[in-house]
Amino acid sequence: MAKRGRKSQAEEALNVAGLAVVNMSARRPAPAHLSTQAQNEWHKVVNAMPPDWFTPETESTFERYCECVAEAAELQSMIEMIRPSILDDDKSLKTYRQLLRDKGEQTRLLASLATKMRLLQQSTYNALNGQTAKDNTPGLPPPWESDQ
Numbered sequence: 402m403a404k405r406g407r408k409s410q411a412e413e414a415l416n417v418a419g420l421a422v423v424n425m426s427a428r429r430p431a432p433a434h435l436s437t438q439a440q441n442e443w444h445k446v447v448n449a450m451p452p453d454w455f456t457p458e459t460e461s462t463f464e465r466y467c468e469c470v471a472e473a474a475e476l477q478s479m480i481e482m483i484r485p486s487i488l489d490d491d492k493s494l495k496t497y498r499q500l501l502r503d504k505g506e507q508t509r510l511l512a513s514l515a516t517k518m519r520l521l522q523q524s525t526y527n528a529l530n531g532q533t534a535k536d537n538t539p540g541l542p543p544p545w546e547s548d549q
Contacts, residue, residue, distance in 0.1 A: 429455050432464060438471035439464075446520065459518060466514040473507045476500060 431443035443463070447455060455463055480500045487497045515521045 428452060429460070431467075432460075435464065435467060436471050438474060439467040442467040442470040450520075455518075462514060462518060466511065466518065466520075469507055469511045469514060473504065473511060476504045476507060480504065 428447050431440040431447075435443060446463075446467075480497070483493060483497050483500065486493045488494070512521070
């Protein structure tokens with residue numbers, strides 16, 4: 402169906418330059434080469450953000466982010482598997498420590514990628530907006546005001 406009304410100056414400039422106008426209302430599908438867990442993260446984040454948040458030039462960074470989330474979950478499951486046996490022998494303890502180091506590195510990388518793509522509150526709220534959001538959110542009463 403054709404768009405009603407006059408074309409905007411931006412659309413006319415794109416047509417003169419020979420560039421196509423891209424429909425940004427469609428959600429970007431997850432790349433097929435991502436693991437199932439990474440694809441789930443992709444869909445979760447893409448559906449939580451505005452349709453035009455992720456553009457073709459940010460796709461590779463977003464792919465790395467989704468892969469990191471999947472890898473972090475895998476590391477966490479490995480840590481939970483080995484945790485009961487860390488005191489049994491030195492090898493288990495060394496493996497556990499290495500897994501914790503890897504988890505720390507993965508967490509730092511995730512935080513960096515999320516900040517660069519403006520997925521965290523830190524990058525989407527300024528101090529005033531953040532305080533307003535906190536003030537407008539109903540929370541639990543302070544401990545001294547509870548009925549206990």
